[in-house]
Amino acid sequence: MLEISQFKKNYSTGFKLQIEDLKLDEGIHLIKGENGSGKSTLLKAIAGIHDFEGDINWNEISIKSSPIAFRKKVNYSDAEPHFPNFLSLDELIRFTLKTKGGSKTQVESLKREFRIGDFSKNPISSYSSGMLKKAGLILAFLGDPSLIILDEPFTTIDLEAQNHLRNLILSSRKSGVTFLITGHLANFESLLEYDSILEIFDGKITLA
Numbered sequence: 001m002l003e004i005s006q007f008k009k010n011y012s013t014g015f016k017l018q019i020e021d022l023k024l025d026e027g028i029h030l031i032k033g034e035n036g037s038g039k040s041t042l043l044k045a046i047a048g049i050h051d052f053e054g055d056i057n058w059n060e061i062s063i064k065s066s067p068i069a070f071r072k073k074v075n076y077s078d079a080e081p082h083f084p085n086f087l088s089l090d091e092l093i094r095f096t097l098k099t100k101g102g103s104k105t106q107v108e109s110l111k112r113e114f115r116i117g118d119f120s121k122n123p124i125s126s127y128s129s130g131m132l133k134k135a136g137l138i139l140a141f142l143g144d145p146s147l148i149i150l151d152e153p154f155t156t157i158d159l160e161a162q163n164h165l166r167n168l169i170l171s172s173r174k175s176g177v178t179f180l181i182t183g184h185l186a187n188f189e190s191l192l193e194y195d196s197i198l199e200i201f202d203g204k205i206t207l208a
């Protein structure tokens with residue numbers, strides 16, 4: 001279960017997101033909201049990228065008191081991934097395997113499913129925006145995560161990759177992985193059946 005308690009995140013721009021108490025069971029959960037409503041802010045906090053007030057627990061592991069154990073189990077893919085330009089995807093994969101675990105078979109299967117092929121040996125600077133997104137998605141599935149956070153996963157990638165991603169989400173869910181997914185495009189909502197749909201509006205999150 002994901003438990004968010006007494007969560008507060010303020011930016012100097014005046015933006016505020018507050019969640020007093022939110023509990024989500026295992027499943028596939030969609031977080032909706034307009035541009036700038038705070039979806040990425042919340043996901044980055046859960047992924048351990050942004051600091052925040054309050055606490056977030058995944059299966060009773062607190063990100064504040066057990067950050068390494070938490071990060072072993074929680075993976076994340078950015079809506080618009082940024083990686084050092086001089087590294088190749090293969091180098092990023094090797095680094096991720098060291099921190100998150102995972103096998104060569106897992107890597108080969110993900111590269112095959114996302115049609116990356118040998119391109120993964122090239123530096124990130126040579127990647128199209130779709131390839132970059134696929135790179136971020138591959139890294140998010142590596143290791144043995146039990147929670148995968150996907151920010152706008154279906155944007156930027158082609159139709160074939162969207163279908164592979166959908167199947168990958170469904171098969172991972174069958175093996176017990178929970179997903180938090182954001183989207184602001186209604187046409188992606190029908191790609192999956194969600195266990196809950198939440199909406200962020202005016203700095204607050206509610207069940208839609």
Ligand SMILES: Nc1ncnc2c1ncn2[C@@H]1O[C@H](COP(=O)(O)OP(=O)(O)OP(=O)(O)O)[C@@H](O)[C@H]1O
Pocket residue numbers: 011012013015033034035036037038039040041042079184
């Ligand atoms: N690092 C930052 N510093 C200051 N303000 C920020 C920062 N990141 C985001 N914001 C502001 O916080 C608010 C929420 O942004 P966020 O990126 O979380 O929204 P979002 O719902 O993911 O938007 P989108 O659908 O456009 O991706 C926006 O007003 C944004 O300008």
